[in-house]
Amino acid sequence: MPKVSQQYKEEKKNVILQGALRCFGEKGYEATTIDDIVRVSNLSKGAIYNYFSSKEEIYLQLLQGETRDFFLEVKSEYPALKTATEKLRFLFQRFQKQQLTDERRKSFRLYTEFWLYSARQEDLKKLMEERYREFTGFIQEIIKEGQETGEFKPMDAEFIAQIFWAIRDGNALHSSLLGEEERYKKTWEMIEAFFFSGISSTTNRE
Amino acid sequence: MPKVSQQYKEEKKNVILQGALRCFGEKGYEATTIDDIVRVSNLSKGAIYNYFSSKEEIYLQLLQGETRDFFLEVKSEYPALKTATEKLRFLFQRFQKQQLTDERRKSFRLYTEFWLYSARQEDLKKLMEERYREFTGFIQEIIKEGQETGEFKPMDAEFIAQIFWAIRDGNALHSSLLGEEERYKKTWEMIEAFFFSGISSTTNRE
Amino acid sequence: MPKVSQQYKEEKKNVILQGALRCFGEKGYEATTIDDIVRVSNLSKGAIYNYFSSKEEIYLQLLQGETRDFFLEVKSEYPALKTATEKLRFLFQRFQKQQLTDERRKSFRLYTEFWLYSARQEDLKKLMEERYREFTGFIQEIIKEGQETGEFKPMDAEFIAQIFWAIRDGNALHSSLLGEEERYKKTWEMIEAFFFSGISSTTNRE
Amino acid sequence: MPKVSQQYKEEKKNVILQGALRCFGEKGYEATTIDDIVRVSNLSKGAIYNYFSSKEEIYLQLLQGETRDFFLEVKSEYPALKTATEKLRFLFQRFQKQQLTDERRKSFRLYTEFWLYSARQEDLKKLMEERYREFTGFIQEIIKEGQETGEFKPMDAEFIAQIFWAIRDGNALHSSLLGEEERYKKTWEMIEAFFFSGISSTTNRE
């Protein structure tokens, strides 16, 4: 069977990754066993270890994929978004949509579980902190941009970014755990309003 | 005709609970073994199972204790707090303080881990949802009170309450995971400002 | 069942140790699995890990026991042995006898296998070197004693000790691997003669 | 009608053999995986199995090569060596030199590990015994020759040969495991003296 194309391998990896995501989503990171992944991916245990060196690595790649997708998506939308306000609103909308799919809710639970899990392993911890900085830096840039254009009040952009993610993660966590869709949809809209009311330089509130 | 008094039993339970809390805090819920608890509590494994039927129950009682303490503390402060604003500010201050102790940060991580864990067991899930409603209801009351006195704008109190906890949990989670104290202290202060600026009926911002 | 006497535990440990020895002897260290030991000791896997923390530790305790027995035996014979020559001859006889039992031959194979195995783990390596020095030092003392009484020629005792063990181990290895009893009995006697002819201060040969 | 010449195949085999030797030396026989060999030999796993039917066979061929080299080397030196004493001294010198190279020490460890390993497989066991007899017989011839010329005392040559290898293997084992070069160089010299003092017909000792 060997001497397969790079593409073949990529696909195989994806089969595993998708299978793993399904399992992780359903049972959580720690509760998912390699055998679960074997079962859903129709591969042998050894095959999985041919592609990934550990359960941890599987999740990490999944996470990386999500990060990549996020920034890719955002970048692709950017040309259409002129102001910092528009950029931020786009993000609010995006998370709004996400919070409504069951899949994303599972995924967020998983993400939080893994973050918690990572807190007890120095190397993973570093990695997750790095990731956090990446996301936080991304928001910071938008805030600064908005401050330059006068859209936003002059405030420490770093803290604004932290607040942004704290709110988002807090809401996503609750939503993923409690999951009454309509309720969270509305909550999120109010959060958006709060947030803009907090940073906008105009005195208008919506 | 038991040889030991009720009080004796209470004390034993407490020894176990305190030992368990220490372990859970240090290693997390899943990673803590009964043997860990045995070790720190200087009790036998059998003794622990005499007082608690499972590891799960131990955590649940711990959680219950915290909830009770929280409301007890709050109730005891209430007489001194006249307005809804004061009540809310008191809570912000309280969480501020908590976020700065290492112990509380561990405890929050633990709490989140368990919540996540509970999501996959129907009975636990119900329980945690109940708890959430309790906390959420508590804030709702304050908001409503403030709206009646005109301190706060008329908005759907339920959502405000949800936002409150989302922000608080999001910030506590990040703080407990990233833990740069000073940074989170400041962030929390800004969150407080945002929040009040969002709900206050006056146009003043701090 | 618990709260057993120290003696009970000692006995249990011994059951495991004896079972393990049997397995190790038959299949070798690496080839023996914990399940093998479970099988012959009529205990559960968990029980074994209650008494020993790893397969490695089981062997190490076995080895320690042998070392202890060796020195115990030797010490108990010492009062009857006046001269260094007698002491050395006693050892030759002792090894002679050992080489003839099948059990000891297996045990020696096992010992060598483990020594080899230990060469790839720094901590084990240290441990085995320590053990070597202990045995080597023991012979050195005898040699020195004999040199003081004039029984042996003045030569570097350390090297004599090394030669002693090299010969012994070499012979034991071959004997354990090839195992034609009669042949090795005779060989060992000649080695004894060689050795004494090499170190004795008299010119007499047997 | 094979596409490749016999020579090509020989070369391939050698590449594998050399790679395997390196791995075996570094990690030992059992600890070496086929993947290790694949890695260092820059060949595919399948290719290795085209030339050798198993890991075992690879080692066996390596061993065979060493045996062949040993006798080849010895034979080539023979013309220059007139007496049995000279022949024996040549061997002592040869082993002396070997014991001082790290590579040979690893190789000896490997050899012992495999011998031990072979003890539990009837066919391998036979093979190793055969090998032993070959080496033993070789020394026997020299001893007999020396006895005929009067260089050596009349003693049972078979046992002398056994002693020779026992001493040599014992020393090589210790040297390979403990490896303080200078020490073992000296030890080996004393062993040589002992040995000759044991077998020589003259009363001279060095």
Add this chain to the structure above:
DNA sequence: GATGAATGAGACTTCATTCAT
């Protein structure tokens, strides 16, 4: 009530060998 030895299912990971391409 207290004890802690015993259980055994189940976790992750490794690896010699095969065989479709």
Add this chain to the structure above:
DNA sequence: GATGAATGAAGTCTCATTCAT
């Protein structure tokens, strides 16, 4: 001939819970 992906049995070790004493 060459390739290397796939296999799956086997390995070591963990741990919540039970129950005889």
